[in-house]
Each structure stands twice: as C-alpha cells, then as structure tokens.
Amino acid sequence: DYANVKPPEAVMERLKDVYGEQYFEDLESRSTASIVELATNVSAGVPMGTPVFDGAREPDVSEMLIKAGIDSSGQSVLYDGRTGDAFDRKVTVGIIYMLKLHHLVDDKIHARSIGPYSLVTQQPLGGKAQFGGQRFGEMEVWALQAYGAAYTLQEMLTVKSDDVVGRTKVYEAIVKGDDTFEAGIPESFNVLVKEMRSLGLNVELKSILDEDDADQTDYSAIAAE
Structure with missing residues (x-):
C-alpha cells in the first residue's frame, strides 16, 4: 500500500x-x-x-x-x-526504423520477342505480367529523331508495334535472309480514322497513279467530308 x-x-x-x-x-x-x-x-x-x-x-x-x-x-x-x-x-549500436523499397531486379527483369497484342490497337501489351513489350514513348521518339536514326525509329513505330501486314513481311524477309523491310499503315492510324468517323468526319485514303506503280497509295492525301 x-x-x-x-x-x-x-x-x-x-x-x-x-x-x-x-x-x-x-x-x-x-x-x-x-x-x-x-x-x-x-x-x-x-x-x-x-x-x-x-x-x-x-x-x-x-x-x-x-x-x-x-x-x-x-x-x-x-x-x-x-x-x-x-x-x-x-x-x-542501437535500433533504427527502416523503410525498405521492395523493388528487386529479379522481379523486374523482362524480355520479349513476340507475344500478346491488344485487340483494338494491335500494339503489344504492357507489363511483365502480360508478357508485354517495352513502351517507346514520345520522348524516346524525340531521342531517335535527334540522333538521326530514321530507320530504327520507323521500325519501332511500325513493324515492331502495330503494323500487322508489315510484321508478316518482316518475318518473310528474315527467313529469306533479306535485311530490308517495307512498312505499311500502323493499326493506330485506322483506329484514329474510325474515331474521327464516330465524330461525323468521313476520312478516306486517296490513291494516285504512278508510272512505276499503277496502284501506289499516297498516304498523305486524305479527304475529310
């Protein structure tokens, strides 16, 4: 007491x-x-x-x-x-509080040759979980433009992304041992055209005649009605 x-x-x-x-x-x-x-x-x-x-x-x-x-x-x-x-x-000697950033290389390292593509844009999916591709963003495009790597940039934005026809042509060229490729129209362009049509703008590609190719398409000539 x-x-x-x-x-x-x-x-x-x-x-x-x-x-x-x-x-x-x-x-x-x-x-x-x-x-x-x-x-x-x-x-x-x-x-x-x-x-x-x-x-x-x-x-x-x-x-x-x-x-x-x-x-x-x-x-x-x-x-x-x-x-x-x-x-x-x-x-x-003593006890401290420690905050650990649990970001380990073993969990993040990732590589892809081919893999799944988005149904809408036909571009590779993103992220390791989806076995996706490496994003090549706007600033990366600027870097290659500044470096003058035109063919590498064209390859990144077409056959290695969403150029469906170009993918097949590149595969055929690799099998034949040919180091050239012909880029087509990226699927993202078709998505853009369809979005514009949903807003009431009818966008069409116009063809021009050429002496060497009677059915050469001028992708820069588009008409909006």
Missing part, C-alpha cells in the same frame, strides 16, 4: 527528466501508486513516439544519451566473439 508513502526525490527527478518540464506539475498531483506505476513503466526503457520525417534532431538524441549515462556519440566498444579482443574503433 503506497497511500501514505511519499515517493523519493530521486524518483521524481528521474521522472521529470523522462517526461519533461511540461508534465512535471501533473506528476506532482498524482498519487503515489500512480507514480510507482509510471516509474515501473520506464524502468526497462523509455517509450518514444515520433512523427514521420519530423522526429528527434541530433541534439535531442545526444541529450537523451547523456541522461541515460551513455556516450553522446551513441557508439560502444564491441568485442570480437572469437578472440575476446576489443575492436579498434567504437561502433554505433
């Missing part, structure tokens, strides 16, 4: 150090049993609460280490478990 027993000054001073000046008046007004309970709670260590990315600063940590009777550097002498000799330098 602690009802008539006054807590020692040393205990009160230690609790004052732990909980801070702002709570000391509240401590003095508490019962002896409550003081004993608080002292028991911190006897095995002081619980800490800290906000994310706005926790204790280095001076705060050093001050707590000094109050705990530990070197303010947070380092301790460690001994080799095999020889019993102390290591040459002190080592930082």
Whole structure:
C-alpha cells in the first residue's frame, strides 16, 4: 500500500527528466501508486513516439544519451566473439526504423520477342505480367529523331508495334535472309480514322497513279467530308 508513502526525490527527478518540464506539475498531483506505476513503466526503457520525417534532431538524441549515462556519440566498444579482443574503433549500436523499397531486379527483369497484342490497337501489351513489350514513348521518339536514326525509329513505330501486314513481311524477309523491310499503315492510324468517323468526319485514303506503280497509295492525301 503506497497511500501514505511519499515517493523519493530521486524518483521524481528521474521522472521529470523522462517526461519533461511540461508534465512535471501533473506528476506532482498524482498519487503515489500512480507514480510507482509510471516509474515501473520506464524502468526497462523509455517509450518514444515520433512523427514521420519530423522526429528527434541530433541534439535531442545526444541529450537523451547523456541522461541515460551513455556516450553522446551513441557508439560502444564491441568485442570480437572469437578472440575476446576489443575492436579498434567504437561502433554505433542501437535500433533504427527502416523503410525498405521492395523493388528487386529479379522481379523486374523482362524480355520479349513476340507475344500478346491488344485487340483494338494491335500494339503489344504492357507489363511483365502480360508478357508485354517495352513502351517507346514520345520522348524516346524525340531521342531517335535527334540522333538521326530514321530507320530504327520507323521500325519501332511500325513493324515492331502495330503494323500487322508489315510484321508478316518482316518475318518473310528474315527467313529469306533479306535485311530490308517495307512498312505499311500502323493499326493506330485506322483506329484514329474510325474515331474521327464516330465524330461525323468521313476520312478516306486517296490513291494516285504512278508510272512505276499503277496502284501506289499516297498516304498523305486524305479527304475529310
């Protein structure tokens, strides 16, 4: 029964150090049993609460280490478990909170030759889970344009993407050992035309006659009605 027993000054001073000046008046007004309970709670260590990315600063940590009777550097002498000799330098010892970014190369590495295509655009699907292709975006197009790699760019945007007829022609060329290919119309162009028609714009391709090819199509000449 602690009802008539006054807590020692040393205990009160230690609790004052732990909980801070702002709570000391509240401590003095508490019962002896409550003081004993608080002292028991911190006897095995002081619980800490800290906000994310706005926790204790280095001076705060050093001050707590000094109050705990530990070197303010947070380092301790460690001994080799095999020889019993102390290591040459002190080592930082303690518990830290660690946030691990669980992005591992083994989970991300991916390669594709051929694979599934989108039914609408006829372009390769995206992502490792769908065994998809590597996206060649707008900025990558700018890079090849700046480098002057016209044929590589044409290949990326046609036969390696959504040029259905061109895919077959490239396969035939590879089988025959021919290193040339002829790009056709990307399926995304047909999707664009159909979207424009859904808005009431009738877009048609116009053919022109040429001396060498009587049925050469001029893809740049389109008519909208």
